[in-house]
Amino acid sequence: MDFYRELNNITDISEFIEKFVDPDSIDPKLGIHENLRRNVERASVVRAKAARCSPEPTVVDLIPLSTMYSYFPKCTRVKRCSGCCNTPLLSCQPTKTEIVNYQVTRYSPTAHGIKSNGFDVIPVEQHLECKCDCRVKAKDCNAFQIYEDCQCHCPNTDAQDKCHELEHKEWDGNSCRCVCRHRETCTTGTYYDENQCKCLLLSTDADSDATFTTPTALADRRRFIVKAIPVEDDNSTIYEV
DSSP: OHHHHHHTTOOOHHHHHHHHSOGGGSOTTSOHHHHHHHHHHHHTOOOOOOOOSEEEEEEEEOOOSOSSSEEEOSEEEEEEEEOOOSSTTEEEEEEEEEEEEEEEEEEEEETTEEEEEEEEEEEEEEEEEEEEEESSOGGGSOTTOEEETTEEEOSOHHHHHHHHTOTTEEEETTTTEEEESSOOOOOTTEEEETTTTEEEEOEEEGGGTSEEEOHHHHHHHHTTOOOOOOOOOOOTTOOOO
């Protein structure tokens, strides 16, 4: 990300080449500027300059406060952040703004012409300062993810690598789990096994009159099974008459 942030401060191709391009990749017989000049002349093109992130005049609609009347003007120009940030992870965003109150006139057409219905004031946000900042913020990450380099990541990278080796599973970046690629709808008497990614027959419990029990239900019942502990005979409650 440091490279892209530094790149956002450069607008000229020559400066870009001098700062970042490997000199060995340039024709040693020609200087950088001469090489560029000859290439431009040969192609008869205009050398591009980067559109840096900055407030630029932008057309915005003046949204009316009421739909009962027509308004003039319908739009105006205010400064809004615009420009490229050289990577999809960043976007040109405002860091300082102000509210500009624009006066517009209300009118309505009649049989005798245009009737004035007074004025309205419409507030519009104007951008004063801008910078290239992360599109994705830390607040966009959920409880399973961590925030790093303008992205939400899953911390369990080992589990993610192992998941990619399984043909029937895929990695879910939102829940940070390895899940089945194609989940099936199971018929009566079967259940869906998340490990094997297929429907399996329900097991039968003979002690409960052939009641079908899922592995989850059996696991829930095992919580209430207590291991018996042997104790010595205690005759302290026996009384002789």
